[in-house]
Structure formats: structure tokens, C-alpha cells
Amino acid sequence: MSDTVTRLAEIRAAIGRAERDFGREAGSAALVAVSKTKPAEQIIEVLEAGQRVFGENYVQEAKAKWPALKERFPDAELHMIGPLQSNKAREAVELFDVIQSLDRESLAKEIAREIARVGKTPRLFVQVNTGEEAQKGGVLPADTDAFIARCREVHGLAIEGLMCIPPADEPPSPHFGLLAKIAARNGLKGLSMGMSADYEAAIQLGATYVRVGSAIFGARG
Ligand SMILES: *Cc1c(COP(=O)(O)O)cnc(C)c1O
Numbered sequence: 156m157s158d159t160v161t162r163l164a165e166i167r168a169a170i171g172r173a174e175r176d177f178g179r180e181a182g183s184a185a186l187v188a189v190s191k192t193k194p195a196e197q198i199i200e201v202l203e204a205g206q207r208v209f210g211e212n213y214v215q216e217a218k219a220k221w222p223a224l225k226e227r228f229p230d231a232e233l234h235m236i237g238p239l240q241s242n243k244a245r246e247a248v249e250l251f252d253v254i255q256s257l258d259r260e261s262l263a264k265e266i267a268r269e270i271a272r273v274g275k276t277p278r279l280f281v282q283v284n285t286g287e288e289a290q291k292g293g294v295l296p297a298d299t300d301a302f303i304a305r306c307r308e309v310h311g312l313a314i315e316g317l318m319c320i321p322p323a324d325e326p327p328s329p330h331f332g333l334l335a336k337i338a339a340r341n342g343l344k345g346l347s348m349g350m351s352a353d354y355e356a357a358i359q360l361g362a363t364y365v366r367v368g369s370a371i372f373g374a375r376g
Contacts, residue, residue: 159197160204162371163188166354170365173358184358187234187347189368192375195220201371202228210255210366212237214246221250235277236318236347236366238292241265248273255280255318255347258292260305267310278315280347281306283337285330286322293319296333303341316345316363327353331360 156164167186174181189210190198198209198220207230211217217233225231234253244265247254254277257263270276281303284293294302299317306312317338321330331348338346349357351370358365369375 157200159200159372162373163201163204163206166367166370169355170358173355177359179358179361184354184362185364187236187364187366188371189236189350189366190220190372191216191237191368193372195224197372198224199227202231208232208234208364210234210236210368211251214239214243214250217250218246234364234366245269245273248275248277251277253278253280253315256282256292257306257312257314258282258284258294260302263306263310263312267312270312276313279306279312280316280318280345281314282318282320283334285319285333286325288322291320296337299337300341303343314341314343316343316347318347318364320350321348321353328356328360331357331362335361 170184170186174184185208187208187210188201188206191212221233232252234255235247235251236255239247239256241261248269257279282293283299284291284295287295303314306314317334319330319334321327334348335346346362347364348362349365351367354365354367
């Protein structure tokens, strides 16, 4: 087994243990294998080991790698987890099965327009800037209820859940707890939270998707 496949197996086992330890149903926290900056050959190893859900951060990079990978593995599911420019909405709707970084009205409008034009509807998560960091994307916690309502009522978008990236220098659990609370009061079941360093804590707090990159693929250069 390659190092990548060994690490994938270890992460899958650790997710299973966390589900058990925290009273979560088996399989209720799905793994998004984050393959940004990683070459197709390494992604193929992970696909051949049975992993089907992947995350990418950049439209251009995903467009270069994934059409060929999807041809070979048609049941692969691709999540957009990086910041999305409105002028890339069409390519994103065409390419991704899930967009996790919906975080502003102009983007909601473009995505709705492209869904109608392309005739394909990606599943959508609203990104919440739980740490209220200036440099980070995401709707502010206080604005999230109103934003979700506008996505639904003004733009006709079905929202599946919420996503967050806690500040790097803070304990993540309060951020995971806040995200879960905002989701619950908006009737949302999907919670995308937790990365290589903290996915177990995220599972404890209800994550339905954990996004793990470097712990599977190795450090990014
Ligand atoms: C890169 C990235 C990840 C994966 O991070 P690791 O620490 O490598 O697991 C998860 N989520 C988002 C939004 C990312 O940009």
C-alpha cells in the first residue's frame, strides 16, 4: 500500500472510532478528501481505494483535473470548498456536485441564474465566518439567518447546510458549536466542519462532512 492509501485507511478508521465514541451513527460523518494542489495520479490512488467524495479549492485547477477523473470514476462527488468569484459561478455549477462556499447575495444570484441556464443543481452549503475574520470568506454569524432566508425566498435556492473554517489560532470547538446552533435554528441538517487537525472534535459536535487534506495527501508545498 502507498503512504497515501495507508493514511486514508487510518483517517477512515479514526472517523469510525469518533462516530462510535461520540454516539454518532456509523457513516453519519462523511469524509471529504481535500485534493487541492495534488496531482491526478495521487487522487487516482485514493479513488481506487474506494474514496468517492473530494474537495477542491480552485475552479481552474478542478477543471484541469476532474473531468477526466469523473469519466473514469463516474460516481465521484466533487465539492467546491474554496472562495468562489461570481464570474466563476457558471463553471462551478457545471463542474461541482456541491458548493460549500456560498457566502454572499451576488453569488447566490449568479448561482441561481446558472442553475437555470445549465440545468444542473449543485447542493449548496452557506459558509459562515464564525471567527469574524476580515480576511476570510463567509457570512457573519449575525447575518446568517437572514442570508439563508434570502437564498431560499428571493433566489429559490435549496440550502443543505453550513460550512465553517475556524480561526487557525483558536480552539475550534466553540466555532463548531456555534455553526451547529445556527444550522439547527434554520432547520439545516448539513454541517461541514473539521479538517486534518480537528475533525474528531467536529464529529463530536455534529459534523456531517469533515474536510481532510494534508492528513491524507501529505503536506502541501
Ligand atoms: C485546504 C482546506 C481543507 C483541508 O485542510 P487540511 O488541514 O489539509 O486537512 C479543508 N477545508 C478547506 C476550506 C480548505 O481550504
